[in-house]
Amino acid sequence: MPVRLLLQLSRRNLLRHRRRTFMLLLAISVAVSGVTFMNSLIRGFQHDMREAVVVNMTGDIKVLAPGYRDDPSIENSFVLADGWAPDLPVDLVDGWAARIKVPAVILSERETRGIQLVGVDPASERISFIGSVSYAGEPLASPEDARLLVGKALAEQLQTAVGRRLVIMTQGSDGLNREAGFRIAGIYDADGTGLEKAFVFTGVSALQRLLDAKVVTEVSIRLREEGSSAAEGFSARGRLMDYFTGLDVLRWQELEPQAAAMFAFADSAIFIWFLIMMGALIFGLVNTLITSVMERVREFGMLRALGMRPGSVVVQVVLESTLVMALGVLIGLGIGSLLVGWLADGIDLSAWAEGVELAGMRSLLVPRLLPGDLLLVALMSLVFGVLASLYPAWRAVKVKPLEALRR
């Protein structure tokens, strides 16, 4: 089949109707850039959501005592061997932290609130949000530091300030109440008031002393982003399960099933968006191609009369469609990427902060462009282009040379 000739014919046909081709290109590129942009927003949202879950004290993998999830108290804790470190490839693990997380009541002179009291080693907490927040006052110095880090929103509720003393009441390992006064080291400003109201931090050793138990309630492990694919996550989990026999070793998807479901839904959402946009586009494409074929009935009749095989006619129409599509996709991806680049600093959603927080997002939505997504859009668009050209091509083949020439 003389492909070069067919290519030439297709190209000439496209160039013959510059305006029509231009409009077609415009439609395709708008659709593709829209899909690209939308994709990157959804990916940004998805990333945020995962990040929010993983960073907000969950981590990619967490080791818990069985029963802790039903009753998160110091009774459901375990002893972590001194000097333990996860037996996982170094390039897979981003960091890990052993913590005590227990419910507690915090009191100021004026108010009382229920909170999650988290005993941490400040050095290992760069894997969670507390490692990267801004402070009034100062962060915790060491695991021995018996001072508190309190969220800004909570500090406002309690009407307290850095350097003041708060009283913490919680349950010790013997089931009896413990209470102690703690000075506030710093007031942290997290992204969203939900975190600020929920978590109060102190040194893990200091908390162990208060609770009379040299235990932890969780070990949280954060994987490197590139390594945190499902397979890697599973294998890492398996290795940890071998070590922590009798304990629950859970991936974030199991710890936060709701977030995991949202995460999975975002994958489908990308596909759904693509189908909607392309579906609308395809009818335009088909229409244009049919017009172009019908205009050239005589031409096709002539070509057939001169001996062009029906297959070649089909290829010619498909080539036309594919050429336009390929060009449109290139332009569309370019425009889409530019848009994403333009908004690379993120879209400020803080005006809707509360609603946004409910959806598990941060108030700054940063679009994320994944090469895999671009490739997917490009390939699928081409497939759609070919599919769209099949009917017009069939119409072109149906032309009977004799009738066509007589017109």
Add this chain to the structure above:
Amino acid sequence: MSRNFLILMTVLLPLFAVSAEPLAAGADSQLEAVPTAPPVTARELIAGAIDLTRGRTSYARMSMLVHRPDWERKSSLVAWTRGREDALIRFTEPARDAGNATLKQGNRMWTFTPKLNRTIRLPFSLMSQSWAGSDFSYNDLSRTDKLLKFYDLELIGTDEADGHLIYTIEAVPVDDAPVVWGKEEIVLRDDYVLLSQTFFDQSLIPLKRMETLDIGELGGRVFGVRMRMAKLDEVDHYTEVHYLQADFDLSLGDDLFTLFALKSGATPESLGSAGIE
């Protein structure tokens, strides 16, 4: 949301009053020590006040008035105490609240509501909530000798009035004390009658104050028979407790301070362990 045993002592354990004999003896010795104030320390004063309650039992009938700007509620209650550890308080009026009761055993507390026929062990998260809608919290009822354990005590003033020496004690919590207050100021008579106790926040603004309005003698003891706990940052918010009757050093059996007694509405009489020694 106070956190001090003195309130418990003065509101529900009117044991600050010493009996008549030691009071007279004290007066004698003081006469000789005048004109200079006797060399007492703040610690001795507080410890002395606490020692008075050790192992003692009491019975009291009192009324409680909860006052708010737009409403007021008066109720009556009876209370039995033993030492600083055990207490049983039961409402008798109004009819709506009659039978509601609170039991304290050491640090643990339960409440009982006859309408629900349920006893509830108070979780610690509830301990700072208001007790029976008053300006007292459950914590106020459950404190022990915190003042000695967690405060630096200093005698900052000695005064004389009505033939008594009046001591003003400043109590500043130590650094890691489980105390939210910035400081407390306690005014105490030489016979250990509490005259007032003021709670300051950590910027030293007074937040609430307990004051003795009337000192009287009941059951052979002198103590503050009418006391008011007032919130200082809110106008017209206070709770007043008025002692109508009191008896001391009864023999109260172990069975009075039990969940069974709490639920069954038992009294020392019904348990057969009553009687003044």
